[in-house]
Amino acid sequence: MILVKGKVVECVGDEMMAIIWEKIKYKLILPYVDFGKNLEVFDLTLENRVIYGDEIVLDAAKAIKEAGVGIKCATITPDEKKCEEIGKVLRSPNHIIREYLGGIILREPVICENIPKIIKSWVNPIYIARHAYAGNKDVHEMCIEGKGQLKLSFVDEISGVQTEKIIAEETKDGVIGATFIEEYAIRAFARGSMEFAVEKCLPLFLSTKSTILKNYDGLYQRVFQEVYENEFKSRFEERGIFYNFILIDAMVAKAMKSKGGFVWAMKNYDGDVQSDFVSQGFGSLGLTSSYLMTDDKKVIQTEACHGTVKNHFKKYLRGEPTSTNPIASIFAWTKALAHRGQLDKNEELVKFTEIVEKVCIATIESGCMTKDLAAALKNNEFESMTENDYLTTFEFLDKIAQNLRSCMILPKMNI
Ligand SMILES: NC(=O)C1=CN([C@@H]2O[C@H](COP(=O)(O)OP(=O)(O)OC[C@H]3O[C@@H](n4cnc5c(N)ncnc54)[C@H](OP(=O)(O)O)[C@@H]3O)[C@@H](O)[C@H]2O)C=CC1
Ligand SMILES: O=C(O)CCC(=O)C(=O)O
Ligand SMILES: [Mn+2]
Structure with missing residues (x-):
């Protein structure tokens, strides 16, 4: 057994991914990894959040910060209807964790040679560096009833001077939203993105709509340029x-x-939307790994890029076979354990994570895969697909477990 020497925080989630999450843990991780007392589990299922509120998510975020490593299963973010049903307004758990930890979310496709990209020209990976918080996903909303003037105001803490801007002389019955970002946070995001580009030795693009949002998006543009000129230009040029x-x-x-x-x-918001577009373009949402890294690089929280896959869960509940891709969630485990291994100089653990990732890719490249990938092979023409084209969720996980077992028994086997 490989001993884990430092703390890891696991956040349990919802629906189809919760079912898969447990299988990953018990079939792929626990047979080889001994956490001892080093695995702290937080139950972030919707049921538990209904009981304990968003505070339990904040507790998990604090524990992740302290441990330096967190792994999170996808969770339900209840919409308005669901909040009514549960009698509670709950926020997005991801949002709460990201707001607390700050930092950058890095997303990358898992490349399998036999899986054709929907966007055929993408022969090389596209990596997304997404600001983990603020922007359109962090709008403070307020519903207004009646008619009146709308203004933004800022009060200086020291001088007490109030700066005001009238947004509308007269508005009525609707909703308003306000968001803000601090310059230091953009600077840290710029540095994180540039470090990542240097690490990958790839060009970096920043995109915003700074022609329209001249101040908000403009600040991103100006800060990125400044950080580039002052801190990164020579490192970029050295690498071409x-x-x-x-x-x-x-x-x-x-x-x-x-x-x-x-x-x-x-x-934040742009990166969220484009992650799903890019993931699907590379073959499937199930093939994109994702992790949040804090500005000081001390903390990593991994996850899949996709959600709880509600559609598939409904089928599962009806007793129908499902074929849901577990790869992004498996990579959440491996990326987190690899970080733990690096922090503790635990080479055995790092090696294990590399083997698991290689086994996943080799399994798919041997032709065993879930329906999303089999569909990509058939140009997404679902009508022409039969059950023989793919494995069910559990058959696929068993196949990976079986392949992993042979590799762990024969560690020198070249996979
Ligand atoms: N990190 C997180 O915790 C996230 C949570 N969410 C939450 O998840 C819940 C469900 O959201 P939903 O809109 O369904 O978004 P999902 O990302 O869960 O799924 C959207 C669709 O993408 C396809 N898909 C996604 N992941 C996989 C996979 N692993 N294998 C195969 N196909 C996949 C499925 O398509 P098809 O049905 O065509 O097979 C699925 O219906 C919501 O409550 C949402 O708020 C959403 C995003 C991130
Ligand atoms: O937190 C949520 O509700 C969605 C998160 C999400 O879509 C993402 O991280 O890509
Ligand atoms: Mn998303």
């Missing part, structure tokens, strides 16, 4: 890579016709 700002709409088109092979930095 570059940094460029491109307006987000034009960048979407440029990305689509590119060959891939770049890091794409975006604000």
Whole structure:
């Protein structure tokens, strides 16, 4: 057994991914890894959040910060209807954790040679560097009833001077939203994105809509340029890579016709939307790994890029076979344990995570896969697919477990 020497925080989640999460843990991790007392589990299922509120998520975030390593299963973010049903307004657990930890979310596709990309020109990976908080996903909302003037105001803590801006002389019955970002946070995001581009030795693009949001998005553009000129230019040039700002709409088109092979930095909301687009373009949402890294690089929280896959869970509840891809969630475990291993100089643990990742890719490349990937092989023409084309969720997980077992018994086997 491989001993884990430092603390790992595990956050349990919801629906289809919760079912898969448990299988990953018990079939792929625990047979080889001994956490001793080093695994702290937080139950972030919706049921538990209904009982304990969002505070339990904040507790998990604090524990992750202290441990330096967190692994999170996808969780339900209840919409308005669901909040009514449960009688409680609960926030997104991801949002709470990201707001607390801050930092950057890095997303990358798991490349399997036999899985064709939907966007055929993408021969190289596209990495997303997403600001983990603020922006459109962090809007403070307020519903207004009646008619009146709307203004923004800021009161200086020291001088007490109030700066005001009238948003609308007269508005009525609707909703308003306000968001903000501090310059230091953008600076840290710029540094994180640039470090990542240097590490990957790939060009970096930042895209925002700074022609419209001249101040908000403009600040991202200005800070990135400044950080690049003052801190990164020579390191980029030594590696033959570059940094460029491109307006987000034009960048979407440029990305689509590119060959891939770049890091794409975006604000929180833009990065969320484009992650699903890029993931699907590379074959499936189930093939994108994701982790949050704090600005000081001390803490990592891993996850899959996708959600709880509600559609598939409904089928599972009806007793129908499902074929849900576990790869991104398996990589959440491996990326987190690899970080733990690096922190503790635990080479055995790091090696184990490399083996698990290789086994996953080798299993898919041997032709065993879930329906999303089999569909990619068939140009997503679902009508022409039969059950013989793919494995069910549990058959696929068993196949990976079986392949992992042979590799762990014969560690020198070249997979
Ligand atoms: N990190 C997190 O915790 C996240 C949580 N969420 C939450 O998850 C819940 C469900 O959200 P939903 O909109 O369904 O988004 P999902 O990302 O869970 O799924 C959307 C669709 O993408 C496909 N898909 C996603 N992941 C996989 C996979 N691993 N294998 C195969 N296909 C996959 C499925 O398509 P098809 O049905 O065509 O097979 C699925 O219906 C919501 O409560 C949402 O708030 C959402 C995103 C992130
Ligand atoms: O927190 C949520 O509700 C969604 C998160 C999400 O979509 C993401 O992290 O990509
Ligand atoms: Mn998303």
